[in-house]
Amino acid sequence: MPTPLTLTPADLARLLGEAHEGPHYSVRAALALADGQPPPRIAALVAGLTARKRTLWTAVAGVTGTPPPPDDAGLTRLAAWEQEAARALRPGDLALRLDGRTVADGLLEHVRETLWTAGQIAAHAGRVRLA
DSSP, rough: OOOOOOOOHHHHHHHHHHHHHHHHSSHHHHHHHHSOOOHHHHHHHHHHHHHHHHHHHHHHHHOOOOOOTTTTEEHHHEEEHHHHHHSSSSSGGGGETTTEEEHHHHHHHHHHHHHHHHHHHHHHHHHHHHO
């Protein structure tokens, strides 16, 4: 059985930041592929990711006692906020339980989801360019 991955709050903040702002294979890079107004499918992916970030971080705030995410933040501002929020977590916060898993596992799953969503955005942006 593999040894579980141990991440610090700073590690998770960096992973979240790279998933959103990295130069390649990130949400920002994928959105850059869409010229002009994003088509409805890309807009729906962005709205869904924004909602899931807000839901996750509201739950994290509930178990850690940290501030919840801003209600009025769009995806870019929320992604910047979540990096700072992850960095501000205490190491013990990562072991707290959140919906049947640890906070650390929930955040790591969210990194994967963010990257998956970036891939979906890039795929849809590519279809628009080829049309």
